[in-house]
Every structure is written in structure tokens, then in C-alpha cells.
Amino acid sequence: MTYTLDWDEHAPRLAAAASDEAGWYAAVAAELVRDTDRVAIDVGCGGAGMTVALARRIDRVIAADHNAKVLDAARTVVATANTRAEFALVDLDKELDLPAADLVWSSAAVHHAGDQQATLGKLAGLLKPGGRLAIAEGGLRPRHLPWDLGVGEPGLEVRLDAAQDRWFARMRAELPGSVPMPYGWPEALRRAGLEEVTTRTFLLERPVPLSAADRERVVASLGKRLEWLRDTDLLTDADRRTWERLLDPDSPDWLGHRGDLHSVEARSVQLGTRKRKTREP
Secondary structure (H helix, E strand, C coil), X not given: CCCCCCHHHHHHHHHHHHHHCHHHHHHHHHHHCCCCCXXXXXXXXXXXXXXXXXXXXXXXXXXXXXXXXXHHHHHHHHHXXXXXXXXXXXXXXXXXXXXXXXXXXXXXXXXXXXXXXHHHHHHHHCEEEEEEEEEEEEEEEEECCCCXXXXXXXXXXXXXXXXHHHHHHHHHHHCCCCCCCCCCHHHHHHHCCEEEEEEEEEEEECCCCCCHHHHHHHHHHHHHHHHHHCCCCCCCHHHHHHHHHHCCCCCCCCHHHCCCCCCEEEEEEEEEEECCCCCCC
């Protein structure tokens, strides 16, 4: 079985997520952008959440993605936010025809490239001397459910994470030109030739009790994760039946009825700097 994602289908979801998470993008951009930055590139821009945040702080922003429909949705998000950006269709597994930048941002995109280390090298190569590459990869997965739901076996969400890890490993193995990367993201940035490598982790948390809108987001997010796994052998039959009950609005066990849902997540941003040119003696 080949594990692929239909990005045409995901374009509306990515655009909606960009709006929901605008506060996070704004906070990250505030920490990353320097007064001297003039050009920024959002590689794998998705719903353009960071594109918008950067466009509010930097003169020239390029939103790049590999999917035309994703870029179309990104254009709408940027226009609705009354910001401006340029758009480019790129493929992370090929050469990147993009201008030199003061800041390159990439969120949850590099792990879709067959050779992640080579891709980081390409992104680092886009930087001006002293420019910075920031990638949002790693962190801690969202937590939404009590350990014991009173439905099915306790620890359901933990087992969902484990199943998704196995799905991810299969997806990585089946990518064209897949190359293992048996070390962490900071080491990968150093191997891409970057200096001053650091990691900053941001907490994303919704106030409890969740609003009706936040409960809907949680249920929709869990449902989307289950779609990826439903036709695989990665869930037990018992867990699959439990999830069907929890995600069925007509079931008395529907998660949308619960007042004990929560939403906590930690996202890590890895940051590295391209070496500045040294002056001739």
C-alpha cells in the first residue's frame, strides 16, 4: 500500500487552519523577524498563515508550495488579510528557483521530502549571509481526551499517536528517493552548514472548558487523523469501533457532547544562521 496525501483535497483545511492559528503565527513571526529583514520565503506555505504574519512585518514575502490548489487557497487567505505576497510553485525534491532571502520559514513540509537532509541544504542555500532558516518540525502532539473515556480501553489517544507514528514511518519509507535521517533536527541544520542552531518550543493551548467552536475543531481534527488510518492495519478492531462511536454525532458517546475535552500542543521551531562573510584581511 502506498501512503499518499491528496493535497487538492487538503487545501481548504489548510486555509482554515491558517485562520484558526493566526495568533501562533504572529507570535513566532514577532520573534523571528529582524528590523533589517527585507525578503522572506515561506516554503510549503500551506494555508499561508505564516505568509500573512511575515507580510505584516517584511517588505517582500514569497509563498511557495508544490500544489497549485494549495497556492490558490493561499492567495485567497493573503488577499482576505489585506496583505501582499508573491507565489511560487516549487518541488522540494528538485532545485528551488527562489531568490536569496533574509529569512526562510518552513512548517511541516521538509518531512514530506524524500531526502530531508538534502532539502535542508537547499533551503539553507537560499539564505543571504547572516540569514536564518526556521523550520517548524518536532514538538509534542496535541492532547484532547481524558485517559479514561468510559468507552473502550483507557489510553485510546496514546494508541492513536502510536498508530500515526507507524503510518508516518511507512509514508517516509515509500516516498520516492527516501533517505533515513537518524538524528534530530538541530543536528540536521548543523549538517546543512548553519550556525547558532537553537530550538524554541511554543505552547498552543485553548482555554478550558472549550468553547463550542473549539470542541468542533477538536472533533474534526481527530476525525481527520482517523481518516488516514481507517483503511490500514494500524488500529485494532476494538479501537476502530470505539472511535466510530466517539466520532458519530448520532451516538450517545459522541465527543462533541463532552465537557472534559482539552487542547494542548507543543510546537518546536528549529533555527539556524548562515555564516556571515568574513572581511578580507
